[in-house]
Amino acid sequence: xxxxxxxxxxxxxxxxxxxxxxxxxxxxxxxxxxxxxxxxxxxxxxxxxxxxxxxxxxxxxxxxxxxxxxxxxxxxxxxxxxxxxxxxxxxxxxxxxxxxxxxxxxxxxxxxxxxxxxxxxxxxxxxxxxxx
Amino acid sequence: xxxxxxxxxxxxxxxxxxxxxxxxxxxxxxxxxxxxxxxxxxxxxxxxxxxxxxxxxxxxxxxxxxxxxxxxxxxxxxxxxxxxxxxxxxxxxxxxxxxxxxxxxxxxxxxxxxxxxxxxxxxxxxxxxxxxxxxxxxxxxxxxxxxxxxxxxxxxxxxxxxxxxxxxxxxxxxxxxxxxxxxxxxxxxxx
Numbered sequence: 415x416x417x418x419x420x421x422x423x424x425x426x427x428x429x430x431x432x433x434x435x436x437x438x439x440x441x442x443x444x445x446x447x448x449x450x451x452x453x454x455x456x457x458x459x460x461x462x463x464x465x466x467x468x469x470x471x472x473x474x475x476x477x478x479x480x481x482x483x484x485x486x487x488x489x490x491x492x493x494x495x496x497x498x499x500x501x502x503x504x505x506x507x508x509x510x511x512x513x514x515x516x517x518x519x520x521x522x523x524x525x526x527x528x529x530x531x532x533x534x535x536x537x538x539x540x541x542x543x544x545x546x
Numbered sequence: 547x548x549x550x551x552x553x554x555x556x557x558x559x560x561x562x563x564x565x566x567x568x569x570x571x572x573x574x575x576x577x578x579x580x581x582x583x584x585x586x587x588x589x590x591x592x593x594x595x596x597x598x599x600x601x602x603x604x605x606x607x608x609x610x611x612x613x614x615x616x617x618x619x620x621x622x623x624x625x626x627x628x629x630x631x632x633x634x635x636x637x638x639x640x641x642x643x644x645x646x647x648x649x650x651x652x653x654x655x656x657x658x659x660x661x662x663x664x665x666x667x668x669x670x671x672x673x674x675x676x677x678x679x680x681x682x683x684x685x686x687x688x689x690x691x692x693x694x695x696x697x698x699x700x701x702x703x704x705x706x707x708x709x710x711x712x713x714x715x716x717x718x719x720x721x722x723x724x725x726x727x728x729x730x731x732x733x734x735x736x737x
Binding site for chain 1: 636638643645646665666676680681682683685686687690691692693694697
């Protein structure tokens with residue numbers, strides 16, 4: 415069984431059949447886990463799992479953006495909606511940009527509600543990673 | 547004269563039915579044809595018998611699975627709405643799909659408890675209704691994606707979920723494997 419102890423985790427909640435559409439997510443995951451250390455922002459959270467929500471709300475029920483804290487595993491789960499129609503027709507570059515923007519949105523609108531993490535520093539460091 | 551001698555010789559050697567175009571001496575049938583020896587014939591018949599039993603057994607097994615599926619679907623249909631089903635269309639049938647190639651836990655693989663899945667292949671089918679808590683952290687850990695297959699009432703979703711689990715062996719990803727699973731690797735039972 416694949417058990418990964420990643421500090422920055424990612425998954426998707428989607429109805430998009432093409433799984434290659436989310437290749438950018440794997441890339442983001444590798445970059446964050448290589449370049450950032452969650453301990454620099456918090457000592458109370460061990461993992462942040464980011465859920466990209468890409469669902470056609472005309473066919474399926476809408477999932478609102480969410481944040482959940484799992485006490486036992488000290489994991490935060492953040493769920494942010496991607497702009498569905500834009501994402502589904504996007505090329506690889508635009509897809510990656512949409513994924514990054516959604517991540518920043520998650521940090522700044524959802525993670526900011528928590529007091530046990532320096533979300534501002536995390537957001538700034540995340541943006542710096544993709545400045546060039 | 548020489549041609550006639552040759553023809554007669556060939557007739558002696560080859561006792562199988564053979565047609566000659568005597569004018570052109572073209573041997574139409576396969577010259578290498580030799581009558582089956584008795585031992586080979588029996589071996590062939592035994593193999594044929596075994597194959598027949600195996601294919602009959604396989605056919606009966608899938609017939610049994612189909613009947614079981616239909617019976618269970620009928621039981622779901624007969625349950626009254628009042629019993630416990632959500633009537634609003636707030637339930638989903640989902641599949642958990644591999645986000646990368648790798649080994650995954652398998653509950654239906656016999657002696658081995660892992661199976662190799664390619665990116666996009668199905669690990670499990672399930673049903674969830676609004677209010678039920680999805681543990682995305684767990685999915686992330688084991689490299690799975692939550693894919694929505696269908697949205698509807700709870701009763702509809704139970705039927706669809708069952709059909710998907712039972713029909714899993716017919717999927718191309720399943721057919722191409724050496725080990726044929728009767729249900730997805732992550733589904734412990736037919737539900």
